Amino acid sequence: MTRWLLTHPDALIESDQARLKAVLANCPQQDALAKHVRTFAHMVTDLHGDQLPEWIASARTATDLPRLSRFAQHLERDVDAVVAGLTRPWNSxxxxxxxxxxxxxxxxxxxxxxxxxxxxxxxx
Structure with missing residues (x-):
């Protein structure tokens, strides 16, 4: 399940896409988690750090996903640095x-x- 969520949907083979779709249809919590993960992955890969505060607010309100909420809370501790890391093309x-x-x-x-x-x- 983790691999399915962390892999771009277009890169999954058909059988895995079907299984993931079935899991997400039967479990609203997993579907919400998948949406948050994909949005975050889009921010990381396409350098859209300006969307991070909105994502954090959305993740913090996900009461049925306490670990995601905690992750968002930790990102908030140094949000300026995280936004810069997700915006600038430079890295270490x-x-x-x-x-x-x-x-x-x-x-x-x-x-x-x-x-x-x-x-x-x-x-x-």
């Missing part, structure tokens, strides 16, 4: 890639010692 992906690479090297060379790790990082 390159930096995160380097950090992950260094952490991987550190795990590989933990037993070998710092000098070999230092050389490996400099050469990589």
């Amino acid at each position: 992906g390159v930096v995160e890639d380097h950090v992950n690479r260094i952490k991987m090297l550190k795990r590989q060379f933990r037993r070998v010692g710092f000098e070999l790790l230092r050389k490996r990082v400099r050469l990589a």
Whole structure:
């Protein structure tokens, strides 16, 4: 069910589309959740951060979806930063890639010692 909700509807195979449609028809809570998830995914992929306050208000009023409401509440804590992240085309992906690479090297060379790790990082 989670995979069906998190996958773009056009990317699902026909049998999964039919099953998802049946589940959503039989469970209004899942249907409401699917609408919220798809709206949020649209904001993330198409950089529509200006729609976030409206989405948060809608998600917070979803009393039958307490976890979604809690997620929206957490987004509200730093709404300006989240809106900026969903609006600007820049991200820290390159930096995160380097950090992950260094952490991987550190795990590989933990037993070998710092000098070999230092050389490996400099050469990589």
